[in-house]
Amino acid sequence: MKKHFSISIASVLAFGASLAYSADNTKTWTDPAIARKEDPDFSVQGEYGSAQPGASLGVQVVALGDGKFDAYFLEDGLPGLGWSKDKKRVRVSGAFVEDAVLFENESKEVEAVIGNGHIKGAVWGKPFELPRLERQSPTLGKEPPDGAVVLFDGSSAKGWKNGKVVDGLLAATGTTSEKTFKDCEIHIEFRTPYKPHARGQGRGNSGVYYGGRWETQVLDSFGLEGRMNETGGIYSIAAPKLNMCLPPLTWQTYDVEITAAKFDKEGRRVSWPRITVMLNGVVVHEDQELNKTHTTAAPIRGELKDEGGPVFLQNHGNPVFYRNIWVLPK
Numbered sequence: 001m002k003k004h005f006s007i008s009i010a011s012v013l014a015f016g017a018s019l020a021y022s023a024d025n026t027k028t029w030t031d032p033a034i035a036r037k038e039d040p041d042f043s044v045q046g047e048y049g050s051a052q053p054g055a056s057l058g059v060q061v062v063a064l065g066d067g068k069f070d071a072y073f074l075e076d077g078l079p080g081l082g083w084s085k086d087k088k089r090v091r092v093s094g095a096f097v098e099d100a101v102l103f104e105n106e107s108k109e110v111e112a113v114i115g116n117g118h119i120k121g122a123v124w125g126k127p128f129e130l131p132r133l134e135r136q137s138p139t140l141g142k143e144p145p146d147g148a149v150v151l152f153d154g155s156s157a158k159g160w161k162n163g164k165v166v167d168g169l170l171a172a173t174g175t176t177s178e179k180t181f182k183d184c185e186i187h188i189e190f191r192t193p194y195k196p197h198a199r200g201q202g203r204g205n206s207g208v209y210y211g212g213r214w215e216t217q218v219l220d221s222f223g224l225e226g227r228m229n230e231t232g233g234i235y236s237i238a239a240p241k242l243n244m245c246l247p248p249l250t251w252q253t254y255d256v257e258i259t260a261a262k263f264d265k266e267g268r269r270v271s272w273p274r275i276t277v278m279l280n281g282v283v284v285h286e287d288q289e290l291n292k293t294h295t296t297a298a299p300i301r302g303e304l305k306d307e308g309g310p311v312f313l314q315n316h317g318n319p320v321f322y323r324n325i326w327v328l329p330k
Contacts, residue, residue: 025065029194030319032249041067041196044101046247048119048130049078057128058083059112059119060223065197067096071103072223073110073123078133079242080282085226088124135246137253137280142187144326151177151311152325170322172206172218174315176299180308182260183330186210187253188311189323192220192231194248204248205316207235210258211309212300214290216277218320220248232279235295240277240284251323252280263306273304 029035035042041063049058058078062070075088083089092110094103100115112121120129144150152170157163163175169191192204204220214234221230226243231252233239246252255278262271277285294301299312313322 025197027197028319029249035194035249039196042194044069044114047078047133047135049133050081051133051135053077053081055082057123057130059130061114062223063196069094069101070223071112079244080280084242139187139253139255139278139281140189140251141324145328148326148328149179150326151179152323154323166321170313170325172313172315172318172320172322175313176212177311180310181327181329182308184258185328186256186258186311188325189251189253190218191251191321192218192248193319195220201229204320205318206320207314207316208254209298209312209314210256210275212312213294213298213309214275215295215298215314216254216256221245222247232277232284234275234285234288237290237292237295238285238288240279242282242284244279244282244284246280254279261304267306269304
């Protein structure tokens with residue numbers, strides 16, 4: 001293992017990778033085939049591990065631009081396959097050296113190299129080798145059941161205020177469904193762009209608002225902690241139980257069940273609305289109370305009434321796209 005680290009990670013980060021990169025650090029990719037062709041980092045970033053539960057280790061590699069990466073080493077496998085917030089999670093920085101990416105932390109707790117679609121090395125005193133995975137949500141492409149209202153099937157933006165279709169996809173233009181809903185199930189698929197130089201809320205930001213009031217965040221938060229302002233979070237209300245965000249330019253799914261607020265005969269609210277959220281097939285919120293009249297940047301605010309609300313797709317200045325949107329009223 002030691003022979004892989006004759007060049008220290010510190011020197012790599014100081015002088016940069018040996019590969020040629022674009023001087024445009026605002027570059028954004030919306031097509032995975034083009035990103036793979038133009039940026040060598042795109043084929044390195046992603047998940048490494050087993051697609052089956054029971055693994056002892058999973059690794060998530062996040063591209064930071066110009067041949068630099070953060071890798072998150074996860075005890076007991078990838079999120080949704082074994083890792084949970086009470087398990088070990090160690091972040092290690094790395095970079096390209098010639099045709100491989102090297103990772104090493106100061107304590108030598110982790111030493112690893114990525115090459116030829118695998119990551120191998122030693123972590124917590126144990127050797128490992130893992131292949132790169134491309135996971136898909138088990139609900140991707142889910143068909144609308146009988147009685148569902150199809151809001152977007154790729155053919156047009158009919159039924160959306162300020163809607164715009166690009167190559168059969170619904171753009172995040174701050175568009176609102178003309179139909180409104182109360183108690184319902186919602187399926188929606190989304191894809192964030194690949195923006196390796198961006199950070200935080202500038203990295204593929206949008207959001208899905210239910211009833212026009214409560215947001216589940218859409219963001220390239222792959223590999224991050226899983227906060228309320230990251231994908232899976234209900235903005236300003238609750239963080240997800242698990243960060244199930246997949247890598248950028250991967251199609252992802254929200255499957256959401258909404259129970260509307262309840263009112264007495266005089267129209268007084270007697271209970272807040274509640275929500276259950278599945279992100280990429282994993283429950284990240286279960287019967288969560290929505291104890292505010294709206295979350296940040298909601299288009300509909302003010303006192304709750306005994307009425308339905310629309311689906312709103314936030315425009316946050318990023319090329320985020322949606323598809324296969326349907327609602328099953330209850």
